[in-house]
Amino acid sequence: MKTEQRNTREPKRDKLKSMEKLLHSVGAILQKDGYKALKAQHIATHAKLDKKLIYNYFGSLGGLIDAYLKKNDFWKRTELLTEQAPLADLQADKVVEILKGEFTFLEHSPEMQHIILWELSEKNPLLQEILDEREHFGEQLFKLSDKYFKGSAVNFRAVNALLVSAIYYIILHSRYNTNTICGIDATSKKGREQLFKSIEQIIYWCYREAEQTRNQ
Amino acid sequence: MKTEQRNTREPKRDKLKSMEKLLHSVGAILQKDGYKALKAQHIATHAKLDKKLIYNYFGSLGGLIDAYLKKNDFWKRTELLTEQAPLADLQADKVVEILKGEFTFLEHSPEMQHIILWELSEKNPLLQEILDEREHFGEQLFKLSDKYFKGSAVNFRAVNALLVSAIYYIILHSRYNTNTICGIDATSKKGREQLFKSIEQIIYWCYREAEQTRNQ
DNA sequence: GTTACAAGTCAACGGCCGGTGACTTGTAAC
DNA sequence: GTTACAAGTCACCGGCCGTTGACTTGTAAC
Numbered sequence: 001m002k003t004e005q006r007n008t009r010e011p012k013r014d015k016l017k018s019m020e021k022l023l024h025s026v027g028a029i030l031q032k033d034g035y036k037a038l039k040a041q042h043i044a045t046h047a048k049l050d051k052k053l054i055y056n057y058f059g060s061l062g063g064l065i066d067a068y069l070k071k072n073d074f075w076k077r078t079e080l081l082t083e084q085a086p087l088a089d090l091q092a093d094k095v096v097e098i099l100k101g102e103f104t105f106l107e108h109s110p111e112m113q114h115i116i117l118w119e120l121s122e123k124n125p126l127l128q129e130i131l132d133e134r135e136h137f138g139e140q141l142f143k144l145s146d147k148y149f150k151g152s153a154v155n156f157r158a159v160n161a162l163l164v165s166a167i168y169y170i171i172l173h174s175r176y177n178t179n180t181i182c183g184i185d186a187t188s189k190k191g192r193e194q195l196f197k198s199i200e201q202i203i204y205w206c207y208r209e210a211e212q213t214r215n216q
Numbered sequence: 217m218k219t220e221q222r223n224t225r226e227p228k229r230d231k232l233k234s235m236e237k238l239l240h241s242v243g244a245i246l247q248k249d250g251y252k253a254l255k256a257q258h259i260a261t262h263a264k265l266d267k268k269l270i271y272n273y274f275g276s277l278g279g280l281i282d283a284y285l286k287k288n289d290f291w292k293r294t295e296l297l298t299e300q301a302p303l304a305d306l307q308a309d310k311v312v313e314i315l316k317g318e319f320t321f322l323e324h325s326p327e328m329q330h331i332i333l334w335e336l337s338e339k340n341p342l343l344q345e346i347l348d349e350r351e352h353f354g355e356q357l358f359k360l361s362d363k364y365f366k367g368s369a370v371n372f373r374a375v376n377a378l379l380v381s382a383i384y385y386i387i388l389h390s391r392y393n394t395n396t397i398c399g400i401d402a403t404s405k406k407g408r409e410q411l412f413k414s415i416e417q418i419i420y421w422c423y424r425e426a427e428q429t430r431n432q
Numbered sequence: 433g434t435t436a437c438a439a440g441t442c443a444a445c446g447g448c449c450g451g452t453g454a455c456t457t458g459t460a461a462c
Numbered sequence: 463g464t465t466a467c468a469a470g471t472c473a474c475c476g477g478c479c480g481t482t483g484a485c486t487t488g489t490a491a492c
Contacts, residue, residue, distance in 0.1 A: 161398035165385035182377035
């Protein structure tokens with residue numbers, strides 16, 4: 001609103017660049033050490049800036065973190081699935097692919113892991129908002145599968161709620177705990193494949209059962 | 217080892233009673249406010265004792281908490297199922313009953329919720345130990361079901377790993393988040409029943425599939 | 433009662449962390 | 463160059479929390 005002559009030159013003292021550095025550091029720290037490590041001094045040091053700037057630019061530490069969350073909506077990732085090739089149908093193999101993708105992505109995204117843990121650890125309106133968005137997107141997908149389950153004995157949303165929840169818990173559990181879950185070692189290739197196969201089986205059971213019971 | 221004349225009299229200054237008060241306060245606070253609220257001053261105030269006693273008796277705050285965890289193995293609860301009437305078999309309806317029981321118990325046990333969250337939040341050898349015990353107990357149960365799934369296309373342990381994990385995540389999620397999971401509101405009676413029915417369905421699918429594919 | 437020791441009290445230290453006031457310095461307009 | 467202001471620096475406050483040392487007090491043995 002004041003100095004709008006950006007892009008023309010590159011000053012050494014650049015407020016917007018500093019803000020971006022801080023925001024970027026939030027992401028980097030979140031990914032490396034989790035939300036518990038989001039301390040003012042830590043973030044500032046990582047950004048090679050003075051922590052005072054956090055308060056100058058974002059009002060408070062919370063303001064900075066909120067700004068980061070608003071700018072980085074991690075749950076839009078899945079939309080790529082539809083952007084590339086818009087889905088018109090949702091058959092069993094596609095659902096299995098999405099669930100497996102969810103697992104693999106989460107497994108390799110410490111940032112997402114930390115955010116999910118965060119979401120389980122305390123009430124946060126911002127996180128809620130983002131979850132709501134995700135739900136809204138998921139609903140678009142489920143609409144595509146409704147025709148298979150309408151009037152059947154299968155509640156496909158409930159089954160997926162179970163499977164998605166299971167994936168979340170298993171990934172989080174495996175971060176700090178080396179022990180098995182019901183004898184399954186989710187960190188090993190073998191355990192992972194056992195879980196994947198069971199997920200696949202459950203989804204196929206759903207479609208089969210639905211076909212048999214649809215419209216009674 | 218020194219003053220062993222307990223039980224005879226009831227002194228006002230009673231070390232063992234004070235220790236128990238502190239341990240009990242740990243449990244009470246854990247249940248009410250979660251593991252994050254386990255502060256020395258907080259615990260001492262709740263026990264109506266001086267916080268110095270924590271260090272006199274348990275060496276450190278961590279020592280007190282560890283002592284509490286060691287004395288209270290929360291996961292033995294499930295064993296009641298077998299103590300009352302030792303299981304010799306594990307049919308589908310029994311498995312469903314156990315899983316539903318798990319859900320309902322966890323739903324009403326803030327203490328367990330906090331401990332599960334704790335387990336997801338940081339590495340803790342004590343918690344690991346307790347989880348291992350639980351795994352060992354679970355394995356006893358699975359052995360009873362092996363005859364149904366040996367040589368079949370169903371990995372019953374993997375399916376249960378998914379369902380148990382799902383239950384854990386859903387309960388934790390519902391503590392702070394009011395939004396739905398895949399359109400299911402786990403906090404409502406309706407949502408709970410939808411989840412229960414799907415769990416039941418999945419277990420029955422397992423037994424049915426196993427019967428059809430056993431020994432190929 | 434006297435005594436010795438454990439049980440319990442109290443005040444304080446030191447570290448961490450969010451936040452701030454007052455200062456210095458780079459930059460752009462003139 | 464001078465000047466004005468934003469960008470950035472630095473030392474510090476105040477609160478919280480784990481931990482401790484030095485003290486007081488109840489209790490049991492004699």
